[in-house]
Amino acid sequence: MALWIEAESVERRSNATEDDLQAIIRAVYRQVLGNAHVLDSQRLTNVESQFRNGDITVRNFVRAVAQSDLYRSRCFETSSPYRFIELNFKHLLGRAPQDQAEIAEHVQIYHQYGYEAEINSYIDSDEYIRSFGEHLVPSARGNRTQSGIKNVSFNRSFTLMRGFAANDVGKSAKLISDIGGNLPTKIVAPSGASGVYSNTGKRFRVAVSQVSYGPRVTQSVTTFEVGYSQLSQKIQNIQKTGGKILRVTEVA
Structure with missing residues (x-):
């Protein structure tokens, strides 16, 4: 095919x-x-x-x-x-x-x-x-x-x-996890005869770097795990609060 x-x-x-x-x-x-x-x-x-x-x-x-x-x-x-x-x-x-x-x-x-x-x-x-x-x-x-x-x-x-x-x-956006996390997009061969591949049932782990400004400047890394349907909104919320997305990985 x-x-x-x-x-x-x-x-x-x-x-x-x-x-x-x-x-x-x-x-x-x-x-x-x-x-x-x-x-x-x-x-x-x-x-x-x-x-x-x-x-x-x-x-x-x-x-x-x-x-x-x-x-x-x-x-x-x-x-x-x-x-x-x-x-x-x-x-x-x-x-x-x-x-x-x-x-x-x-x-x-x-x-x-x-x-x-x-x-x-x-x-x-x-x-x-x-x-x-x-x-x-x-x-x-x-x-x-x-x-x-x-x-x-x-x-x-x-x-x-x-x-x-x-x-x-x-x-739902198909590329949000890859683009938001600056990740390469994998080509996945279609399964079965339908030729359709879907991410909608998957879960993703988002690693985020946050910088806090106080008496000392500190940096912390936080990890979130979300379903595909929540991924777009989560990435938007992270960016609005000044977080930097380090990586987005699919949870096995």
Whole structure:
């Protein structure tokens, strides 16, 4: 069984037929909505018409889908903040977030400027323009060497992608323990025929360094053990109180 399936690039060309345009529209929905089935009643018919008429580019069609109520309901309202940002990286840049700094940057964008600004920060980025331009549908890129992108992104992108059959059901972030603890992400082969691997039943041990300032500056190390569902909140609480995460390890 292949552990990675590379998406074929889909591009709008100047001589595109109606069939070509419909294929691009389907590819945008599939990529931006995470392989979800879209009902006819949910389609953005006005935006599709603008795209088919040449009034907007693929990039702005992607923007419209990502800023739609449909995307918001599927990827924002039902997800944790970290998961929402993971999905934005996956759907709009075709890769996983590299590190905690990238996550923190996008958390700040959302809290300071709002939902639309968070979406625009990906689509208007130099990385998006360099990778997809105006006419390419975003697609998975984490399996290729890229300038300025760390090698650890391959494993993290694989964890998010898992091939075309994977969808984005689940509100918990998949990479929070590795990114929060600055740990490499392991590739785990799918078990059985389903090809699905889950961390949700596991427990993790978080080692934290805390500095106390008094008559003397002291440093202590504390260890917490939490379930996967509490891990994201625990890491956020540690960071808010000034703690430094030393490591996050899976409890056998």
